[in-house]
Amino acid sequence: xxxxxxxxxxxxxxxxxxxxxxxxxxxxxxxxxxxxxxxxxxxxxxxxxxxxxxxxxxxxxxxxxxxxxxxxxxxxxxxxxxxxxxxxxxxxxxxxxxxxxxxxxxxxxxxxxxxxxxxxxxxxxxxxxxxxxxxxxxx
Amino acid sequence: xxxxxxxxxxxxxxxxxxxxxxxxxxxxxxxxxxxxxxxxxxxxxxxxxxxxxxxxxxxxxxxxxxxxxxxxxxxxxxxxxxxxxxxxxxxxxxxxxxxxxxxxxxxxxxxxxxxxxxxxxxxxxxxxxxxxxxxxxxx
DNA sequence: TCGGCGGGGGATAATTTAATCCCCGGGGGA
DNA sequence: TCCCCCGGGGATTAAATTATCCCCCGCCGA
Numbered sequence: 001x002x003x004x005x006x007x008x009x010x011x012x013x014x015x016x017x018x019x020x021x022x023x024x025x026x027x028x029x030x031x032x033x034x035x036x037x038x039x040x041x042x043x044x045x046x047x048x049x050x051x052x053x054x055x056x057x058x059x060x061x062x063x064x065x066x067x068x069x070x071x072x073x074x075x076x077x078x079x080x081x082x083x084x085x086x087x088x089x090x091x092x093x094x095x096x097x098x099x100x101x102x103x104x105x106x107x108x109x110x111x112x113x114x115x116x117x118x119x120x121x122x123x124x125x126x127x128x129x130x131x132x133x134x135x136x137x138x139x
Numbered sequence: 140x141x142x143x144x145x146x147x148x149x150x151x152x153x154x155x156x157x158x159x160x161x162x163x164x165x166x167x168x169x170x171x172x173x174x175x176x177x178x179x180x181x182x183x184x185x186x187x188x189x190x191x192x193x194x195x196x197x198x199x200x201x202x203x204x205x206x207x208x209x210x211x212x213x214x215x216x217x218x219x220x221x222x223x224x225x226x227x228x229x230x231x232x233x234x235x236x237x238x239x240x241x242x243x244x245x246x247x248x249x250x251x252x253x254x255x256x257x258x259x260x261x262x263x264x265x266x267x268x269x270x271x272x273x274x275x276x277x278x
Numbered sequence: 279t280c281g282g283c284g285g286g287g288g289a290t291a292a293t294t295t296a297a298t299c300c301c302c303g304g305g306g307g308a
Numbered sequence: 309t310c311c312c313c314c315g316g317g318g319a320t321t322a323a324a325t326t327a328t329c330c331c332c333c334g335c336c337g338a
Contacts, residue, residue, distance in 0.1 A: 002324065002325080004323090005322085005323065006323070006324090010252070012167065013238040013240065013241025013243075016241035016252070017238070017240050018163075018166060020248065020252075021237075023325085024325080040285060041285080050326095051327070053327080053328085053329095057287090057326090065248070066248075076335075077334085077335060078284070078285070078335085080284085087244065090240065090244075093236060094233060094237060095153070097236065098156040098157070098233060099151075099153050101229065102154070102155035102156035105155070106155060109158075109204070109205075110149055112203065112204050113158055113204065141294070143293090144293065161295090162296095179315060179316085190296090190298075192298080192299095193296060193297070195315085195316065196317090215304090216304085216306080217304080217315070219315065219316095
């Protein structure tokens with residue numbers, strides 16, 4: 001595990017939560033496990049864009065942070081299952097909300113995230129954003 | 140703005156949301172702005188652990204992602220105010236939930252994130268922190 | 279005997295994010 | 309005049325996170 005040089009600001013709940021969820025695949029891992037995908041190989045299949053190396057690392061961190069637990073069944077063949085701890089379960093409303101929010105605003109977010117990768121904001125793009133935001137504001 | 144080399148996985152709402160909230164101070168910025176702290180200098184005072192440089196950068200990203208808007212009042216003296224867009228407001232339940240969750244589980248999370256004072260890692264950790272603090276000039 | 283699957287991890291490079299340093303301009307008070 | 313506040317940002321370095329590569333073991337079926 002990486003050893004921090006700069007201490008985290010812990011005085012605020014936001015930073016604590018951020019520390020737990022901070023990992024490219026951690027929200028997805030929690031989501032998958034909550035859905036009942038428990039075995040490492042199944043998790044890897046559910047998240048094909050991530051290498052199993054990274055998934056193992058992030059699962060280990062989630063375990064160290066007490067939100068998932070790992071059970072090794074010493075049968076043959078060996079079986080491993082991850083599951084949410086109660087603490088992890090209490091995190092699911094947030095994960096679900098993040099998932100819904102992203103999906104709900106997908107068209108806008110995709111445009112806006114892509115635009116940063118190409119060039120600075122053009123006037124037209126800004127107009128398009130304002131238009132969309134207006135629409136969202138009505139809801 | 141930084142130009143990505145590795146494209147983000149956009150097919151999932153979780154990643155979209157993560158992209159918007161991904162920044163050490165972004166949740167805090169949103170929280171502060173939602174609380175009515177709108178002027179840059181006030182925001183900086185509210186988040187003393189962050190340099191204004193970083194805050195400006197992350198505010199700019201939040202703006203580009205359409206969750207905050209920046210208004211410049213061309214008065215004298217010059218006045219600048221940030222505010223949440225409707226899209227940003229729709230994010231607040233998540234921010235609040237993250238804040239509450241972190242606060243609610245603070246005792247446990249602090250222990251677990253610190254990795255326990257009684258572990259063997261502590262020596263290295265402490266060394267790393269001391270190194271940093273020394274560099275910064277804190278006693 | 280060989281290949282493949284399931285679970286795992288060390289070592290290192292690359293990428294991404296944050297911190298640091300130090301500058302700009304204008305204005306207002308002493 | 310000097311100094312400090314305000315809002316801002318370029319350039320660079322450090323830190324933190326991911327990706328990549330390639331290895332380990334045990335077992336099972338062909």
